[in-house]
Amino acid sequence: MLTLNNISYFIGGRALYRNITMQIKPKDKIGLIGANGTGKSTLLKVITGEYSADEGNIQKSKDCTIGFLNQDLLSFQSDESILAVAMEAFEEATKIQIQMDQLIHKMETDYTDDMIEKLSALQERFQALEGYTIQSKAEKILEGLGFSTNDLNKPLKNFSGGWRMRVMLAKMLLAKPALLMLDEPTNHLDLPSIQWLENYLRDYEGAVIVVSHDREFIDNCVKTIVEVAQQTLNIYAGNYSFYLEEKELRSEIQKASFENQQAKIKQTERFIERFKAKASKSTQVQSRVKALDRMDMIEDVVEDNQTVNFRFTFKTQPGRVINELKNISKSYGDLHILKNTDAKIERGDKIALIGANGKGKSTVLRILTGGESAEGEVALGHNVISSFYAQHQLESLNINNEILEELKQHGSNRTETELRNVLGCFLFSSDDAFKKIKVLSGGEKSRVALAKTLISDANYLLLDEPTNHLDMVSVNILIQALQQYEGTLIVISHDRHFVSKVANKIWYIEDQEIKVYPGTYDEYKYWIENIKTTGATAAPKEKKEPVAEKKKAPAPAADPEIKKIQQQISRLEEQITALEKKKTAAEEHLAKPEVYGNPDQLAKASMEFDKVDKELLQLQTEWEMCVEKLEQ
Incomplete structure (x- = not known):
């Protein structure tokens, strides 16, 4: 459908890409990733033709239409309603709708066979374009992207840049281009809309290229990862999770190959240095010099998974x-x-x-x-x-x-x-x-x-x-x-x-x-x-809440083992009740002005509270285990 052939692109004297090649096939779902500044957005603009490659060419089939959502669309303004703007995707159907309305209005006073035939032809074409369902399709996609039904007829200019971007995304999805390219679409979406878009892209009939920093979004909607790094494209036949595993494996192999090559280079250089003055070894020396010149150099692995050791400092510790x-x-x-x-x-x-x-x-x-x-x-x-x-x-x-x-x-x-x-x-x-x-x-x-x-x-x-x-x-x-x-x-x-x-x-x-x-x-x-x-709706309570108050132990039984567990439960409940009182007293002590105003007393009181809280949690856990054992 679309092929990049040996594309090179330079900014000043710096190369973003050198001789990159990639083929995009129908229904491909591609995640384009890489650090900021490596040229992801630039590559998309090269594909659209907005930027011209310095070297190489792009081959595109005649039926390959392209839709490109990028951050430049944030500034788009219109007095039209957001529904009308989204429906601009159906350009031909909209024009036919206008022609049909005009023709029907004219036929109220000028009814001829020629007009009937013309209206029939327009209606046939309109139906072929699925014109009778375009409004419902537009409404469905806009609502999927977070707009309420009441929003649909409001002017686009009344919405913020992020919401206008959603309208442009809806328009693009409705147009159904053969190749859909989305540059950071999740920046302007909330979680329900992100999940809706994931499902939509998975089932999208055309090809998709997505640039996103949201790794779960990428993981859920692409089947190929293309990494932009070190002026080239590295292609991985899987989603982001597969990419992480495969990249680690490739990096290990590349690192080993690099180290082996470096060892071979040093060994060859030592041979050349040692025997370059000996006439009897001149042929062998020249052979090794040529071998070094012809060698395809292996790059060392560039570590991009940086580990951070960040030291935070506080002047004061806050209260609870x-x-x-x-x-x-x-x-x-x-x-x-x-x-x-x-x-x-x-x-x-x-x-x-x-x-x-x-x-x-x-x-x-x-x-x-x-x-x-x-x-x-x-x-x-x-x-x-x-x-x-x-x-x-x-x-x-x-x-x-x-x-x-x-x-x-x-x-x-x-x-x-x-x-x-x-x-x-x-x-x-x-x-x-x-x-x-x-x-x-x-x-x-x-x-x-x-x-x-x-x-x-x-x-x-x-x-x-x-x-x-x-x-x-x-x-x-x-x-x-x-x-x-x-x-x-x-x-x-x-x-x-x-x-x-x-x-x-x-x-x-x-x-x-x-x-x-x-x-x-x-x-x-x-x-x-x-x-x-x-169908359950209640959220679980926090673990620190008294478990003993939430449940009641089963009724006593005659079995000796059961009786032993029941006794243990009763003992634990007594200890939990006592600790709960102790915890309440500790909380009241922490709240006293003379305590929280004195750093030493506050630290001591906080340690005592944490100790009681920890003991209480341990007893509650033991209580739950005993109850579960008794129920079994």
Whole structure:
């Protein structure tokens, strides 16, 4: 369908690609991956013809139509409704519809056989184009991408750039090009829309090329990975999980081949050096010199899976409760976001706030920071120092600063060596540290803003879509940094892999309330699937809640072994009751002003509370095991 033949492309004197070749066949599902700056988006523009290759050519079949969704479409504006804009994909059918309407109107006063024949021909063509179903198709795709039925007739200009991008995506999907190319489509989609798009692309009749930093999205909708690296394309016949395994295997083979070749080169060079002055060995020396000249050099493996060792520092340790919402209500006119809802963030929580756009996730984050007013009470805990990251933080960067200078101004008195180490963790080399902010790409600015957030003395982080505009390597670095972070955080993200790696608790908004799932994202997914199959709806309680109050042991039995277990259960219940009272007393002690105001007393009281909490959890676990054994 489309073939790239020995394509080379240069920016100034630097080659993005050299002699790359790739064939795209009908129904191919390709994930195009690589670090930022390697030329993924540029390659798509070379394929469309927007950019011209410096060398090589592109062969394309006559029936190969191309649809290209890229970030440039964010600026598209129109007074038409979003439904009308999406239906522009059916250009011929729309024109025929207008002609039929005009003809029918004319026939009301001028009815002739010629007009009947013309209308019949138009109707036949309109039906062949499936014109009678185009509106329902457009509505289905727009609603799949997150628009409500009430939104469909609103003007496109009334929507933000991200929502306008969804309309352009819908228009492209409706046009059904032979080759569909999507550049970072998930940047503007919420989780339900991402999952809908995955299913749509899997069943798409044409070929698809997707550039995305969302590894789970790539994993779920492509069958081939094309990696852009070191001026060439590396092709892997599988999804992203297959790519990771296969790349590791290829890297091991390449590393071994490289080391063997280097050893052979050194051995040959030693022979040449040793015998070059001996006439009797001249033929052999010349033979080895020629062999070195003819040798195809094997490149060493470039390690792109960087490991981060990020050192966080806090001036103060916070109290047990970090942030609390009490009886919060929030509305925008007739749109009710929250109603009389409560939520509590405790020390050590790493919370992911997930769900569809429009539910109020960012509103909740702003309420927590105090940047958004709401009815009810917002309480920030004792000794809590917060740091907030959102996309608008990029605008607060001083564009005339060098990267290192920008961090120095917000580096909490860290040394230059420490700051340069931080920049190294975020993929900025020693020379990059002196780049001006104004010359950086969107992804690079995001990394600088994230580095500023993480080097603060904050013991409480609030992050709104931190993975947007980051490549997979940068996302992996952020994951490692947040895993090493010993403070408390709450993050909004639609990147499921990212959420599964950093969160130990899930928040979601339902029925205008903040609901809590006390576990990881993978556990949350399993619970949601269980709801679909069993109909159960209640989320499990947090483990720290008294298990003994939730269940009752089965009635006594005459069997000696059963009686022994029952006695053990009774003994455990007594111990659990005693520890629960002890835990309540410890909590009240922690809340006393003379305790949380004294660092030594606070540390001692916190250790005592944690000790009781741990003992209680252990007894509750033993109790559950005894009950399960008794039931068996």
